[in-house]
Amino acid sequence: MKFSKGAAARIAVAAVGGLVLVGTAGAAFAAEVDDKGVDVNVNIAPVVGPGSLSLTVAGTSATLAEGVSGDPEVRQFDGTLPTVTVTDTRDVDDIPADHFWYVVGQASAFTSPGGATISPDHFGWTPKLVSGSETGLVAEGEEVKTSEDTGDDAVGLVDQELLYTALESAAVKEGGESSWTANAALVLKTDAGVTPGAYTSKLTLSLFEDVITQP
Secondary structure (H helix, E strand, O other): OOOOHHHHHHHHHHHHHHHHHHHHHOOOOOOOOOOOOOOOOOOOOOOOOOOOEEEEEOOOOOOOEEEOOOOOOEEEEEEEOOOEEEEEOOOHHHOOOOEEEEEEEEEOOEEOOOOOEEOHHHEEEEEEEEEOOOOOOEEEOOOEOOOOOOOOOOOOOOOOEEEEEEOOHHHHHHOOOOEEEEEEEEEEEEEOOOOOOOOEOOEEEEEEEEEOOOO
C-alpha cells in the first residue's frame, strides 16, 4: 500500500506514540477486515456548436467494368460513384445571405504499375440527384462526356466539374431540408489499342460555399 508523504509522516508519529505506550511489548500490525468500492459517475454533455456544412462519401473506391461502346474503335468501362451526401446543421440565421454551396469533382490520370497512363479527359460522368430535392432548390450537374465523344462537353473530368448544387443555402434550409445526396454514372473511354493493365485514378470531391454574384 502506498501513502502520500504527509500521510506517511502522520502515521510515523502515531507509530512512535504507540511504541511509547506499548513499551517493550512489541509492535502491532493492522489486519484488513473489509473494503468497499464507490463508483464515481459523471455525464459530460456534448458541446453545442453553431452547426456546420459538411460532405461525406459512402465509400472510398469505385470499380469500372467493361461495357459496350457501340464503336469498334473505342473501349468503354462503366461504374457508379459512391453516394455523396451534403449535410447542413446550421440554423438559418447563421447562414450568410446570398450564399450557395456546390460539390465538384476532378480526376487524376489513370496509371498502371507498368507506367502506362490514361489522361483524365477520357473519364466522364452523368450526375444524378438521389434525395433531398423537395424544394427544387438543389440540382444535379450536367453530363460531362469524354474526349472520345463529341460536343462542347466532351472534356472529361480534367478540371473541377459540378456534381450538384444548392441554389441558395438559406432558402434550402428554410424549406425544412438539411441533407442531400447524389451519385453519378462513371464512364472511361479509351481507344481500342489501350495498353492492358490495372489502372488507378483518384477522383477528388470538394464542397464549396460561395456568395451569389449579382448581375
